[in-house]
Amino acid sequence: MPAGVSWPSYLKMFAASLLAMCAGAEVVHRYYRPDLTIPDVPPERGELRTELLGLKERQQRRQPCQQ
Incomplete structure (x- = not known):
């Protein structure tokens, strides 16, 4: 047996x-609540907008005209 531990101690x-790993995974899964839904139809090319692209557009709109 590894490290000189008896079989009953090893199995315990x-x-x-x-059990601790499974309980921890269950707690994290319930806390974060992942979205496991699958869309019926995939989005068209260019339909998805990322936050970064939206941020760039907002920053461009906010900049005052420079003369």
């Missing part, structure tokens, strides 16, 4: 760590 530690 394995079960406890597996």
Whole structure:
């Protein structure tokens, strides 16, 4: 057995760590609530607007005319 640990101790530690990982994953999944929906029709090319593109347009509109 690795590190001189008995089988019962090894299995208990394995079960406890597996349970802790699953519980942690469940808590994170419930906290962040990921959007798992799949759209029926994919968007057309150029239809998706990213935040960066919107930011560039807003900054261009805000700039005063320079003379």
